[in-house]
Amino acid sequence: MASLLCFSTFAAAVTFQGQFEQGALVRGSVPAGSKILLNGEAVKVTPNGQFAIGFDRDAAVDQLFKVTYPDGLTEIKPLKIATKQYKIDRVTGISQKIMKPDPIAQARAAKDAIQTRAARDIFSEQQAFMQSFIWPVTGRISGVYGSQRVYNDVPGNPHFGVDVARPTGTVVVAPADGVITLAEPDMFYSGGTVIIDHGYGVSSTFLHLSKLYLKVGDKVVQGDNVAEIGATGRVTGPHLDWRLNWFQMRLDPVSIVPPMAAVLAAKKAAK
Secondary structure, eight states: OOOOOOOOTTGGGOEEESOOBTTOEEEEEOOTTOEEEETTEEEOOOTTSEEEEEOOTTOOSEEEEEEEOTTSOEEEEEEEOBOOOOOEEEEOOOOHHHHSOOHHHHHHHHHHHHHHHHHHHOOOOOOGGGSOOOOSSOSEEEEOTTOEEEETTEEOOOOOEEEEEOOTTOEEEOSSOEEEEEEEEEETTTEEEEEEEEETTEEEEEEEEEEEOOOTTOEEOTTOEEEEEBOOSSOSSOBEEEEEEETTEEEOGGGGSOOHHHHHHHHHHHO
16 A cells, blocks of 8 residues: 655754854744644744744753645654853952842832833834844843852852953944833942834843933834943943843844954954
8 A cells, every 4th residue: 555645845944043052042034824832832923924033052962843835734843952151250359238138129120120011012014133133232242141159159140141241331233123111210239221123023232331322112224323332331341241031031142143243353454
């Protein structure tokens, strides 16, 4: 008896852009009209079949990507996520005031966190998340994603951004098109803070700014001036802390831009 083979004519049309590793934002496309599940959770897909998914700092090695094509057939793609080693620094002699802010400061920080979370929860149908992102500022990288400090033997929260050290007043530009969803000049931990929504849950956050050029609702095009670097909030010196999110998942901005060394070399060669 001849065997009957059932397969979707769409199966070869799934593409991914990015590295399957902890902290990475991965973008891709499926045939228009397809539905996606990542580990059983629905992933929003644009009308033309584009999507974004993320793998957090400590993502499990085994992930399951499931596509249901427009013809109703389903394909399951097991994904292997590469693990990363993160820098851990131990710091002692930190004062109790720094270790545990007073109740008023804690209440202020909690209010800031609610605002930030709400901005990152916004879903919009912009498709700027598929652009080739650029660095919002170039310079020496002084802090990396995933690193962690242990203060007085108490682990602090991991660092969820990439820090670029530049003087106060250095202009920060939009890494991709988007809409401003948060613009606060003085948050407790992050100081001057701006969030740009790039669509489908992908957002950029800029921290420690000294000056904000825009307000909530303003649209930006890649390369537009957004703010100026500062040393506001709880920092020791001027720099930009750039953070990348997929909704509430904190990802590494380095996963979607060219290496800083290559960008600086290209700028030097162009002079």
